[in-house]
Amino acid sequence: MSTINHVQNIIDGKIPDMRKEETTKKLGDDSLGKDAFLQLLVTQLKYQDPLNPSQDTEFIAQLASFSQLEALQNLTQSNSNAQAFNLVGKHVVLKFETDSGNAMFTVGKVDYVTVEGKDTYLSVNGNDYNIEDLYQVVDSSFLPEEIVEPEETEDNQDDQDNDETEEV
Structure with a gap:
């Protein structure tokens, strides 16, 4: 029964057994880092419904989106530095x-x-x-x-x- 609740929490977008303080501590300034993304991905795989597994394309799309976000953050930081140097x-x-x-x-x-x-x-x-x-x-x-x-x-x-x- 507990596993079903964990699966439902994942479907609802919640990570089981994580209190708000722990999430804030790990995420810091409200940004999702690589480690947090991988932890979320592993948790998602761990608690997925065996009768309705996620498709590989979903994970690849998530990883591609994350890579784009990271590249955009790096570009923003570089732009901010260039403005400061000016x-x-x-x-x-x-x-x-x-x-x-x-x-x-x-x-x-x-x-x-x-x-x-x-x-x-x-x-x-x-x-x-x-x-x-x-x-x-x-x-x-x-x-x-x-x-x-x-x-x-x-x-x-x-x-x-x-x-x-x-x-x-």
């Missing part, structure tokens, strides 16, 4: 939360982009920010001159004087 040298406004939960903004020029796994970081004003913090890309003509060209301080002037004397 931000180098541009002025951006970033909105992020502080440790206390307050929203803060920072403005600056993107120095470089770092990709770590699926996360992309923008280096602005010497700090790395997740690309998800990107609020606006701004043309420098819309920014105050202090932001575009920082004011010269005595320290900056001394550094420039030293550079000039070293060049001579």
Whole structure:
């Protein structure tokens, strides 16, 4: 009788003996990975009705669909990275939360982009920010001159004087 319930659960789209927390833990960010797909496929084969077995073409179609989805996800990630790399040298406004939960903004020029796994970081004003913090890309003509060209301080002037004397 238990086997019939498991078969009915598979037909209804449910995986038996899996609590919601376990499913969330395995799937993570609501995406179906290769391991989860193969686990689902094995479970489907394990609990299929022997009088009405699934056809091979159904499994091949599912695998082809999964391969297309994976290729599309990879293409999307590559496109996102290319867009991030195009931000180098541009002025951006970033909105992020502080440790206390307050929203803060920072403005600056993107120095470089770092990709770590699926996360992309923008280096602005010497700090790395997740690309998800990107609020606006701004043309420098819309920014105050202090932001575009920082004011010269005595320290900056001394550094420039030293550079000039070293060049001579």
